[in-house]
Amino acid sequence: MSRIFITGSTDGLGLAAARTLMKEGHDVVLHARSRERASALAEISPTALGIVIGDLASATETRSIANHVNAIGRMDAVIHNAGVYLERSRGETPEGHAKTLAVNVLAPYLLTAWIARPDRLVYLSSGMHRSGGSALDDIDWKKRPWNASQAYSESKLYIATLAAAIARHWPDVLSNAVDPGWVPTKMGGAGAPDDLEMGHLTQTWLAASDAELTKVSGQYWYHRHQREASPEVTDTGFQDELIEKLAELTGIRLFAERRQSARPG
Numbered sequence: 001m002s003r004i005f006i007t008g009s010t011d012g013l014g015l016a017a018a019r020t021l022m023k024e025g026h027d028v029v030l031h032a033r034s035r036e037r038a039s040a041l042a043e044i045s046p047t048a049l050g051i052v053i054g055d056l057a058s059a060t061e062t063r064s065i066a067n068h069v070n071a072i073g074r075m076d077a078v079i080h081n082a083g084v085y086l087e088r089s090r091g092e093t094p095e096g097h098a099k100t101l102a103v104n105v106l107a108p109y110l111l112t113a114w115i116a117r118p119d120r121l122v123y124l125s126s127g128m129h130r131s132g133g134s135a136l137d138d139i140d141w142k143k144r145p146w147n148a149s150q151a152y153s154e155s156k157l158y159i160a161t162l163a164a165a166i167a168r169h170w171p172d173v174l175s176n177a178v179d180p181g182w183v184p185t186k187m188g189g190a191g192a193p194d195d196l197e198m199g200h201l202t203q204t205w206l207a208a209s210d211a212e213l214t215k216v217s218g219q220y221w222y223h224r225h226q227r228e229a230s231p232e233v234t235d236t237g238f239q240d241e242l243i244e245k246l247a248e249l250t251g252i253r254l255f256a257e258r259r260q261s262a263r264p265g
């Protein structure tokens with residue numbers, strides 16, 4: 001049985017994943033953005049290994065989430081599930097970042113850096129990552145007029161790219177990205193056409209299954225099948241550029257410093 005931390009487990013896919021993994025007998029650490037939201041966990045919290053509280057829009061609270069998880073013990077897997085979709089405006093997090101970037105990308109990046117390294121990492125991306133474009137000069141939306149859908153698509157391109165970069169840098173960890181499909185959660189809306197059940201079973205499977213198929217890294221998944229992601233995701237130049245931007249924005253370096261190429265003379 002595995003010990004698994006799931007971000008954003010008060011609702012939607014995160015809550016469904018937590019229920020499934022707990023039914024399978026795994027030790028699950030739940031996460032809510034606030035004490036008030038933790039009340040949504042009343043039904044499953046008695047059998048959870050723990051509940052961690054903190055708003056992922058804040059780097060300070062994200063640090064405290066990581067500290068709390070580490071105090072519980074080393075996780076076998078972390079599912080980076082929490083996310084926001086169409087934010088009305090860029091917003092301004094306590095550190096001055098666009099909220100969509102902060103919750104969907106900077107927080108999972110920081111948690112990856114701060115939580116004791118697990119065996120498996122799963123990041124929730126989206127089919128919308130394909131509209132994420134490839135320019136990285138304004139990832140924090142400081143120059144462009146706000147476009148909520150574009151910001152979400154970009155964040156999901158970045159998180160899939162982060163998953164692939166981790167697979168490249170940390171060969172001892174299985175790091176994968178998942179597109180859950182367009183499913184009827186608070187985020188997806190009641191009319192979403194995809195299967196809610198299949199929407200969460202890929203991430204639980206990647207996090208905890210013994211199946212040989214799950215023992216791969218750097219892949220992009222949809223309904224337990226590997227799918228080709230946008231070409232940027234596996235482009236090592238794009239990965240390096242993104243990782244450098246995330247290190248600059250957060251002040252935290254996930255991988256060792258890039259080596260400068262030696263100049264003759």
Ligand SMILES: NC(=O)c1ccc[n+]([C@@H]2O[C@H](COP(=O)([O-])OP(=O)(O)OC[C@H]3O[C@@H](n4cnc5c(N)ncnc54)[C@H](OP(=O)(O)O)[C@@H]3O)[C@@H](O)[C@H]2O)c1
Nearest residue numbers: 008010011012013033056082083126182183185186187188
């Ligand atoms: N639903 C879809 O069709 C779809 C499609 C593609 C990808 N995805 C991805 O799947 C993941 C889960 O989506 P979902 O549909 O389950 O969404 P959801 O129903 O809106 O649930 C999102 C979860 O993230 C939490 N969260 C959001 N902002 C947070 C913050 N600042 N701090 C802490 N927690 C925060 C929410 O907490 P509260 O309950 O307090 O709001 C909730 O637990 C997301 O990463 C999403 O981008 C979903």
